[in-house]
Amino acid sequence: xxxxxxxxxxxxxxxxxxxxxxxxxxSISRGEFACIVGPSGAGKTTLLKCLxxxxxxxxxxxxxxxxxxxxxxxxxxxxFQEYGRSLFPWKTVQQNIDLPLRQKGLPRAERDRLVSEALxxxxxxxxxxxxxxxxxxxxxQRVAIARAVAYEPHVLLMxxxxxxxxxxxxxxxxxxxxxxxxxxxxxTLFVTHDIDESVYLxxxxxxxxxxxxxxxxxxxxxxxxxxxxxxxxxxxxxxxLRARVHQGIQDAKAGRxxxxxxx
Ligand SMILES: Nc1ncnc2c1ncn2[C@@H]1O[C@H](COP(=O)(O)OP(=O)(O)OP(=O)(O)O)[C@@H](O)[C@H]1O
Numbered sequence: 001x002x003x004x005x006x007x008x009x010x011x012x013x014x015x016x017x018x019x020x021x022x023x024x025x026x027s028i029s030r031g032e033f034a035c036i037v038g039p040s041g042a043g044k045t046t047l048l049k050c051l052x053x054x055x056x057x058x059x060x061x062x063x064x065x066x067x068x069x070x071x072x073x074x075x076x077x078x079x080f081q082e083y084g085r086s087l088f089p090w091k092t093v094q095q096n097i098d099l100p101l102r103q104k105g106l107p108r109a110e111r112d113r114l115v116s117e118a119l120x121x122x123x124x125x126x127x128x129x130x131x132x133x134x135x136x137x138x139x140x141q142r143v144a145i146a147r148a149v150a151y152e153p154h155v156l157l158m159x160x161x162x163x164x165x166x167x168x169x170x171x172x173x174x175x176x177x178x179x180x181x182x183x184x185x186x187x188t189l190f191v192t193h194d195i196d197e198s199v200y201l202x203x204x205x206x207x208x209x210x211x212x213x214x215x216x217x218x219x220x221x222x223x224x225x226x227x228x229x230x231x232x233x234x235x236x237x238x239x240x241l242r243a244r245v246h247q248g249i250q251d252a253k254a255g256r257x258x259x260x261x262x263x
Pocket of ligand 1: 038046
């Protein structure tokens with residue numbers, strides 16, 4: 001379970017003060033898939049960095065399975081948008097996926113098994129000996145996902161991971177992430193600026209307000225677990241949910257606040 005309680009983050013540098021997060025509270029149950037959307041600059045990346053223990057909140061808490069997060073927690077994996085920068089170009093695909101497993105102290109045989117299972121899961125079983133720069137953008141992003149999955153995290157954070165790939169690859173990666181989530185039951189938080197993507201992927205969409213950020217809406221996505229890029233997106237239920245999230249983003253951009261939220 002991931003709990004975010006009255007989280008606030010103010011950046012202060014060179015006389016400039018930015019209140020990236022005003023006051024955010026929500027919790028995600030174990031095994032849940034939640035998407036986070038909000039206008040540009042709403043503090044989505046900052047929120048994920050606080051969850052990952054990479055940024056210290058100004059106030060409030062992040063609690064993971066009962067323990068406060070004060071540094072990068074064990075059992076958490078993060079996939080960023082800039083996959084090109086997150087893979088080591090001088091290491092092969094296999095070695096890139098293996099590195100965090102070595103740091104975890106796993107024995108060789110188990111590491112080898114996890115690496116090949118993760119590569120098979122992202123349909124890259126033959127690419128283990130290649131270098132990242134020999135692969136397409138979509139393949140590199142699949143390597144980044146394989147690395148996160150091989151680590152067997154309890155919690156997976158993804159920050160706009162498909163923003164830089166073409167539409168077809170993006171659809172494939174969306175289905176891959178949903179499949180992995182359903183197979184492995186990893187608690188997943190997925191930041192996206194794409195409203196349709198948030199509804200298609202999530203069991204829940206948390207809409208953030210503009211700065212100073214709070215939770216503007218929390219939408220339960222009660223679509224069937226079995227989803228399909230064509231038929232699911234064409235259903236009236238999908239259209240209705242998309243309209244609600246869209247309205248939330250419009251409200252956020254217009255500076256509207258949730259009832260009871262401080263201005
Ligand atoms: N290290 C930092 N130092 C100072 N200000 C920062 C820092 N990181 C982010 N900010 C500021 O905090 C605010 C929120 O940034 P953040 O990247 O978290 O938003 P975001 O919702 O992820 O934005 P986008 O959707 O455009 O990626 C912005 O005004 C940004 O300029």
